[in-house]
Amino acid sequence: MVLETGDFRVSYGRITALKGVDIKVAENEAVAVIGANGAGKSSLMNGLAGIVEAQGGVLYKGADLSRLPSHQRVKRGLVLCPEGRRIFPELNVEENLRLGAYRRGAVKTGLVKVYDMFPRLAERRTQAAGYLSGGEQQMLAIGRALMAEPELLMLDEPSLGLAPVLVDQVFETLRNLRAAGIPILLVEQNAVKALAFADRAYILENGRVVMSGKGAELLADERVKQAYLGI
Amino acid sequence: MLVQILQQIAFGLPQGALYGLMGFGISLIFGISGVTNFAQGNAGMIGVFVGWTVYALTGSLPLALLAGLAGGALLGAGVDRLLMKRVKGLTHAGMLIITLGLLMIFDGLALIVWGTEPLLFPDLFKAPPIMVTLPPALNPEQLLLIIPGGDLRTALAAVVLSFGLVAFFRWSKPGLAARAKAQDEAGAKAVGINVAAADTLAWAVGVASAVAAGFLIAPKSTVAPTMLINLQLYGFTAAVFGGFASPLGAVVGGLLLGVIEKLVVLGLTSLFAAAGILSVNAADFQLSVVLVIIIVTLTVRPTGLFASRFKGKV
Numbered sequence: 001m002v003l004e005t006g007d008f009r010v011s012y013g014r015i016t017a018l019k020g021v022d023i024k025v026a027e028n029e030a031v032a033v034i035g036a037n038g039a040g041k042s043s044l045m046n047g048l049a050g051i052v053e054a055q056g057g058v059l060y061k062g063a064d065l066s067r068l069p070s071h072q073r074v075k076r077g078l079v080l081c082p083e084g085r086r087i088f089p090e091l092n093v094e095e096n097l098r099l100g101a102y103r104r105g106a107v108k109t110g111l112v113k114v115y116d117m118f119p120r121l122a123e124r125r126t127q128a129a130g131y132l133s134g135g136e137q138q139m140l141a142i143g144r145a146l147m148a149e150p151e152l153l154m155l156d157e158p159s160l161g162l163a164p165v166l167v168d169q170v171f172e173t174l175r176n177l178r179a180a181g182i183p184i185l186l187v188e189q190n191a192v193k194a195l196a197f198a199d200r201a202y203i204l205e206n207g208r209v210v211m212s213g214k215g216a217e218l219l220a221d222e223r224v225k226q227a228y229l230g231i
Numbered sequence: 232m233l234v235q236i237l238q239q240i241a242f243g244l245p246q247g248a249l250y251g252l253m254g255f256g257i258s259l260i261f262g263i264s265g266v267t268n269f270a271q272g273n274a275g276m277i278g279v280f281v282g283w284t285v286y287a288l289t290g291s292l293p294l295a296l297l298a299g300l301a302g303g304a305l306l307g308a309g310v311d312r313l314l315m316k317r318v319k320g321l322t323h324a325g326m327l328i329i330t331l332g333l334l335m336i337f338d339g340l341a342l343i344v345w346g347t348e349p350l351l352f353p354d355l356f357k358a359p360p361i362m363v364t365l366p367p368a369l370n371p372e373q374l375l376l377i378i379p380g381g382d383l384r385t386a387l388a389a390v391v392l393s394f395g396l397v398a399f400f401r402w403s404k405p406g407l408a409a410r411a412k413a414q415d416e417a418g419a420k421a422v423g424i425n426v427a428a429a430d431t432l433a434w435a436v437g438v439a440s441a442v443a444a445g446f447l448i449a450p451k452s453t454v455a456p457t458m459l460i461n462l463q464l465y466g467f468t469a470a471v472f473g474g475f476a477s478p479l480g481a482v483v484g485g486l487l488l489g490v491i492e493k494l495v496v497l498g499l500t501s502l503f504a505a506a507g508i509l510s511v512n513a514a515d516f517q518l519s520v521v522l523v524i525i526i527v528t529l530t531v532r533p534t535g536l537f538a539s540r541f542k543g544k545v
Contacts (some may be wrong), residue, residue, distance in 0.1 A: 051420045074423030086418030088411045089541035099411050102404070103423025130541040142424060 001026055002152050002183045003048075003078075005032035006057035010043040017043035019207040020056065023185075025152060030174070030184040032194040032215065032226060035204035038115055041187040042083050044204070045156040048185075049073060060152070065162040074103040079153030081158060083187075085141040089130030096129050096140055100147025107147070114143035116175065142173060153177065154185045159193065171197055191228040195219040203228070234365060238495035241378050246465075247385035247489020252393045252444040253459075253466025254473065254481030256437035259400070260307075263433035265411045266315055267324050270333035272463030274310070275441025276456060277337050278303030280345050281311035283352055283448060283454045290382050292353060296446060300439045307438030311431045339457040348536040349453035355446065356384035385447050392443055393482040396436065400478060409433055414541075425470070443464075468521045473535050480537030488524065495520045 003025040010018040018040040025031045035041050045056030050070035058066045059088040065073055088096050096116055101107045115122035124132060129140055138158060145153060155174070159167040172194055178184055187196035195201055198215040203224065211218065218224050253271070260268045268274070282299025286292060310333065318329060358380035365376060400406035409429040412419040419426050444466075446457055452458040466481075469488050473480025499513035528535060 046417075049421060052415055069425070071423040071425045072419040074421075079423075080421045082421045086415045086421060088414040088418060090414055090539065091407070091411065095407060099407060099419075099422050099424070102408060130542065148423065215255055 001059070002029075002061060003185065004057075004059040005048070006059065008044070008047065008054060008056040008058065010040070010047040010052060010054045012052075017207055018047065018054070021204070021209055022205070023069045023202055023209065023212075024184050025185050027183060028147055028178075028181055029200065030178045030186065030198045031203040032186045032188060033204055034051040034188055034194050036192040036228075037189070039204040040207040042156055044208075045080060045083070045154055045185075045187050047171065048154060049078065051080070051082070069132035071103055073211060074148060077104065077149070078154070079145050079148045079150035079152070080154045080156065081141050081145040083156035083160065085137045087129045087132075087137055087140050087144065090128055092126050092128055093140060094125040096144055096230070097121075097147050097162075100144035103148060105147050105149040110149070114146055117146075117176070118143055135162055135169070138162060138166070138170060139173075142170070146177075150182060152185060154187075156187045157189060158186070159188065159190050191221070191224075195224075234370050234372070234498055236494065237365075237376055238374075239497045240394060240490050241376070241383075243490035245379060245382035245386035245489070245491035246492070247469075247486040248393070249444055249448055249462060249485070250465040250469045250488050251482035251485025252389045252440060253445070253462050254469030254476045254485045255393050255396060256440040256444075257463075257466050258470040258475055258481040259396075259418040259433050259440070259478045260437040261470070262478065263409050264311065264315065264430040267323070268333075268335055269327065269330040269436070269463075270310075271438070271441050271466065272459035273334050273337035273341075273456075274306055274438045275303060275443075275445040276341060277306060278438065278442030279352070279445035279449060279454055279458065280341055282442070283345075283350055286352065286534070292355075299442050299446060303442035304435040307434035307436070308431050310438070311434035315430070315434070316427065338456050342449060345454075347456065349455045352446065352449040352454050354381065354450035356388060357381050357450075358384055373427070378414045389444065389447055390482075390486075392440070393485075396440060397479045397482060399436075400502065405429075405432060405543060433470035464518075468525050471525050471535060474537035474539070475535060476535040477535065479536055484536060488521070490525065492517055492520050506516050 001024055005021060005023050007022065008018060009020050033041055033044060041211065046052040048058060050068060050073045056066065057064060060076065060078055097111060098107055100112050120136055121139055121143055124136065129137065130195065132140060158170050159170045162170065166192065174184060174197060183187060186194055186198065195215045195218050201212065201218050202209045202217050203211040232423065233498060257271050260266060278299045281302035282295040285298040286295035360377040360380050363376040363378060364373065400410060408424045412424055412426045412429040416426055444462060448462060459465055459506055465488065469485035470481040471483025472488055496513045496517055499516055503511060
């Protein structure tokens with residue numbers, strides 16, 4: 001197992017966003033977590049990355065990371081591409097990417113790889129990231145995460161706010177990454193795309209896992225169809 | 232008239248360089264850690280006293296400067312780690328009261344340890360003034376232009392230091408990381424930046440830069456608990472003028488402020504002379520100019536000269 005959580009909980013003051021969640025990601029596996037707004041998806045991701053405080057176990061490659069700060073988790077290869085992109089708007093594209101390799105990863109080879117994957121970013125490398133379009137910013141956010149040479153790539157809503165053609169492009173990129181052997185944990189509101197992409201998936205409701213299974217099976221499930229796919 | 236204007240610029244730039252250095256630290260700490268540090272001047276003053284003490288004990292100037300700067304960096308880091316990290320998420324008003332409290336604590340500490348007697352610190356860049364006479368075509372009155380040699384060398388040191396520190400935060404890896412933290416904290420955490428360390432770095436460098444400004448102004452102000460109170464006011468004005476979260480803006484704002492201040496006084500002097508007013512000295516209005524600049528900047532362009540392109544802090 002790359003990642004295994006045990007009774008993982010996240011609270012903000014008196015509000016409990018995540019009420020004990022157990023999920024697993026195996027080597028070479030792409031796992032999706034889907035759910036409605038407020039189901040706790042982003043809390044799960046931010047908790048796993050160490051960006052918000054959480055309780056419960058985070059077993060990553062056999063080591064318990066639950067007490068480590070975010071930068072120590074990045075150092076071990078647990079890398080998050082956060083919701084809303086969270087790029088550095090005043091820094092240029094290349095500086096953003098360089099910072100992706102701040103804790104781990106080789107800058108030179110990383111830049112070549114990312115520019116090769118997203119030629120658009122190479123064209124705009126000296127531009128302030130804040131001037132990029134939404135789609136370009138998402139590419140930058142994914143590229144920045146890849147600079148750290150993740151051993152588990154976590155993506156929080158990478159398709160949010162993007163035009164359909166760009167959503168397809170993001171999922172195409174994710175498929176390529178998985179083909180390159182990077183385990184992926186993906187959180188998405190776009191349940192159809194996410195389930196079609198993932199090997200396995202969990203469905204989150206009110207901070208709990210209510211269903212799990214193979215991506216294709218969930219995609220065919222009547223209850224899932226009604227609740228999440230709008231079919 | 233040209234000579235008078237040049238004269239005021241020659242007097243104004245050296246002061247402006249110190250305003251800029253002081254403003255740099257204020258805007259650095261605000262820009263990265265989000266705290267408006269009203270104790271900036273007094274924190275710098277403590278560092279200067281440490282340097283003075285080491286100088287009195289050892290007689291070594293390099294050692295004294297090093298001790299002062301290191302003491303300031305340590306003090307800044309300590310304030311961040313022991314105080315600011317514990318009151319995280321406080322309102323702006325709360326922060327203001329805390330840093331005002333620090334201002335008084337530092338003041339009292341200096342009074343208890345070093346007393347009120349003004350102490351002397353050697354002039355680092357002593358040099359005689361240079362007299363220049365411009366050719367008659369430019370200078371019909373044949374006035375002497377006085378170039379304050381020592382002040383200009385001091386100013387050069389302040390400017391080199393200010394721009395050096397700006398460059399450090401612009402291009403070095405820790406500097407880039409600290410700015411990234413200021414622009415998007417969650418994004419900074421996601422790439423593995425230790426955001427707490429970024430704040431501490433800003434505080435350490437910020438307070439040390441105030442110590443440096445203190446060393447440079449010490450020959451004029453003497454070493455005393457109140458030595459940087461005025462310079463802090465100018466530093467804040469420079470920072471507001473330049474764009475509060477932009478250290479480069481604060482440095483440029485300081486230089487401009489130094490010159491504007493002198494030119495306004497020159498203008499007022501000739502205005503008063505023309506109007507036959509003899510009972511007021513235009514130089515008394517120097518401090519008012521600073522306050523007017525704050526008010527005008529906040530009214531006309533509250534983001535300052537070097538505003539952030541993508542979001543407005545303050």
